[in-house]
Amino acid sequence: MSTPSANNPLEALRPVLELLADGEVHSGQALGTALGVSRAAVWKQLQKLEQFGLALESVKGRGYRLPGGLNLLDAAAIETGLSAAATSLLGELVVADRVDSTNAQLLGLLERGGGHGVAMFAEQQTAGRGRRGRSWVSPFSGGINLSIGWQFSGGVQLLEGLSLAVGVALARALAEFEVPDVRLKWPNDVWCRGRKLAGVLLELSGDLTDRCAVVVGVGVNVGLPQGAAAAIDQPWIDLNSVCAGIDRNRLAAAMLNQLLPLLDSYPECGFAAYRDAWQDLDQFAGRPVCLRSAQREWRGIAAGVDNSGALLLEVDGERRSFHGGEISLRGQE
Ligand code: ATP
């Protein structure tokens, strides 16, 4: 699959971005010389960067800088970090500058008969999505936005519990970078220090009783600018505030190293192979929680998950199980 140029509107600005990526001050003149263009042309390019939400700072009498610098995603750097297993399972790696939603892009590919094994990363999503029509805030270079397409036969029941298993895979990838205090919140969140660090969104297409496909969408916050994060209506956290300096390309590769083998083996091994690992990371195990659907709510003590990934809740001395879908879990403490 060739990368549609519409997904890479920054292509012409890559050289100036790479110069500014070190976070240091660069004069207009130095940028012009390095790029082989006039100062007026530099100025135009810098204005365009701001349209991507990049907080370019003008330092009086000295030049311009991107505070904090930039660690851009790069397909070659991601490929370098892939394991042999992930390399053999990867159909294609796409790194886009800006898309509506990597999940939407992958679903489109799958509906056109392609997409198996395709992993798409995007620096920015303009319509990043969460569950049930909610949105996922994904400003330029603020995190890892990844979707992987996977086709399989045997019907959707083979994927029971997959969003929880993906959470385990993400926790394992984060453990490689010694990210502290990572926990999982049923059914699809990765938390850190009691706040949301990452989310998982699975979307299906095809014949759900036979040959079908899943898009595994994952968003991880790396360094969310405060301005963009103002739109998030619950406690959130990013990696930079707990464990600064993680290379996004290495993290992207670590995620693929976990997720591709997971997808390959999941129809055979199912959630049972991940249940213990999930329970070891359970944010709410043994704690009072409230489950809400559109119609009602249940209060009880969270008691882990069963072999299908259903949440177990102790309600008035009775153990009940709840499947994902329309249900939200909140702590009661
Ligand atoms: P539940 O699955 O229990 O309903 P949830 O409230 O986390 O949990 P989701 O649909 O899973 O809902 O995720 C979308 C929500 O995540 C958004 O409504 C918003 O509150 C939050 N959110 C959006 N972007 C981010 C982000 N970058 N980091 C953390 N949280 C975010």
Ligand code: BTN
């Ligand atoms: C959630 O917590 O509800 C899930 C958030 C999932 C966000 C990721 S970012 C990459 C992929 N593309 C999307 O539009 N959503 C997922």
